[in-house]
Amino acid sequence: MRDEKGTAGKIGLPMRRSPQRSWPMFLRIFVLGLTTVLLVQILNFAIVLLMPPPRPQxxxxxxxxxxxxxxxxxxxxxxxxxxxxxxxxxxxxxxxxxxxxxxxxxxxxxxxxxxxxxxxxxxxxxxxxxxxxxxxxxxxxxxxxxxxxxxxxxxxxxxxxxxxxxxxxxxxxxxIGPWRMRIVLWFLVAMVVAAAVAWVMARRVVRPIGLFAAAAERLGRDPRAEPLPIVGPPEIAEAATAFNLMQERLNRYVEDRTTLIAAVAHDLRTPLMRLSLRLEKAPEDIRAASEGDIQEMSQRIGSAMAFVRDMTRHVRRQRLDLRSLAESVADDFADRGDAVALHPGEPLALEGDAPSLKALLANLVGNAVKYAGHAEVEVRRENGVAIVEVSDSGPGMAPADLARAFEPFFRAEQSRNRDTGGSGLGLASVRAVARAHGGDATIENRPGVGLLARVTLPI
Incomplete structure (x- = not known):
């Protein structure tokens, strides 16, 4: 088990409270209420000094x-x-x-x-x-x-x-004479002044909580986001420290599991190589069947290692045009002679990792071309999110297979043919990329015939 102190120090997470002194939140709220009451009392006292009551007629x-x-x-x-x-x-x-x-x-x-x-x-x-x-x-x-x-x-x-x-x-x-009207107007002025002061001070008190909520939402979109700065009252600083430690532990947990999968996939190549050498002396019929299985296992190992490599590489988010990426993918398939149509539309800019999103589009279009012979791609903005839809007119999928379509190594094609079945990691990679960008991916049968894969990404 790793030393948490060393790991936290490596990523820059302070394990102790910042030496900068800060007022506790309950004291800030108390001072806010007390200041507002004192301000109102001062304004009321000013009424007595500035507007003495008139003598009656x-x-x-x-x-x-x-x-x-x-x-x-x-x-x-x-x-x-x-x-x-x-x-x-x-x-x-x-x-x-x-x-x-x-x-x-x-x-x-x-x-x-x-x-x-x-x-x-x-x-x-x-x-x-x-x-x-x-x-x-x-x-x-x-x-x-x-x-x-x-x-x-x-x-x-x-x-x-x-x-x-x-x-x-x-x-x-x-x-209500002139004197009383002046009192009413003064009361309204006092309310406006006190409300403005209370509003400004309340915003300063709750600002660290808003930053904390924004960091939690950012963590859901990008687990490798920058740690939360340790600022604000002691209660917020302690919560931010715990939040950063939780983020570090989650990343470490995922990295450990991913490293384990990569190590197992890498180590399997050695025994597969020894099996290939031993099969050279085997009878022809046994050697031909075994070589096919070994080749399929090697392809799966290669796909698994590529999947792990894509999930663990450093992601650099930047402003990009999602429609331009879709056009690039559609042109690549068209250059190979595949029937891929991209619906026209306006440019759609968002923050994302260009290689990952391009791989996402290529996986969806590639699946449609492989099983249906063609693909239709639509990129649009709807309700503040970017939507990518890839549809085809192929045979579709069974309802039971739709629920498992995004599971790693799951292939809906029962024949397990190496030429058409794939490795079963394409859709898993699609969903992983979509969720890493704060979105999601779904797949469903179209009315009539064919499949519709939909990816939603926040703008």
Whole structure:
């Protein structure tokens, strides 16, 4: 078993945490929440300093009585309405004294006038958001004598008219005045500022997680991709280290198994050579049959070693035109006299390894030409992926064979003829190349007759 420390050091994976100090993620989230709350509190404190509440308008009982006589307020600060129903009675002693003062000024009985103070059409703006009373005045109803004849804040004065209706007098602005509108606007500004700061800080907190997810997706497309950089909070750094070790172990596992197959295939050539030499003294009929088997075994060993060599070689990804590769493959087969047709279409660029993708196309086209005598190739873009379809009008495959078509050394042709059966590694190589590029390969019978091989590759 290899030394993991030495192997990790060979590929540049740090086995220990980076000496660079970084805040833990839970502390970053705590600081984010605390900073946002403090920012909101600072903005709220700024409201108190920059926008002190205004002094309320004070109306005397004499002014209310004058407005009741004329039916309008020249200053526009009081509005007069007509109501059909009687007002609700009040038990506030100060309201009673105000009603008596207004009734005496108008020369009406006390029962004809009703005063209701501290009533707001919008309870949301009552209580803490209500403008303060003048200095020295409380809200319990006990007020100094100098304010006993004054009305302020939300109030309603109802005066019964001779026709049985009621003249209602109230302040023009009792709910959302300019001061309260400024508070609402300031609140919206504070929300926008706090949301922007929280958005920026949250993006910085979750950025390492996004990089981690991108690395996991890249590993699925290319197991030999570069290791994940060890950056970010300690939790992310530890996860990245474990991720890199997992990637290294997976690559080592695959390489060990591939090396074993290559070693076995290589070592089998020596006993096959000895068998060939010994068969020279064998009878003619036995020698002819045995030489055929030895030749088939040699071909299989050669195919296995070529397959292993293709899967283990260093892949260099670059931007390429998939349609140009398909045209090159189709021209190669056409030069040999094979019937291969490539459907027209637009160029299709993607990141990939040109030799591997060209071998993939050659395998698919070669199978179609071998078993059907012709091949039709179509390359197109669909739903953000590149699709390569190779179809023919040959005999097709049995449904049971379709499920095993991509297994190594599986050949659907039951005759096992060396000239037509192949080694059984062509489709296995096709799927391996497609999955190494983050795609996949499938094969199915066409409606009617023939086969359709489809390869999907991410763009």
């Amino acid at each position: 004070i109306f005397t009982a004499n002014r209310v009585a004058a407005v009741a006589r004329t039916g309008r307020d020249p200053a526009g600060q009081l509005k007069v309405e007509i109501a059909t129903g009687p007002p609700q009675p009040t038990d506030n002693p100060r309201d009673g004294r105000l009603a008596e003062s207004i009734a005496a000024d108008l020369g009406l009985p006390r029962t004809k006038v009703t005063v209701e103070t501290e009533r707001s059409a919008m309870p949301l703006f009552a209580g803490p958001l209500r403008p303060p009373l003048p200095l020295g005045m409380g809200r319990s109803g006990h007020v100094p004598q100098s304010f006993d004849n004054a009305l302020f804040g939300p109030f309603v004065v109802s005066i019964e008219m001779p026709n049985g209706r009621w003249r209602v007098i109230r302040p023009t602005h009792t709910t």
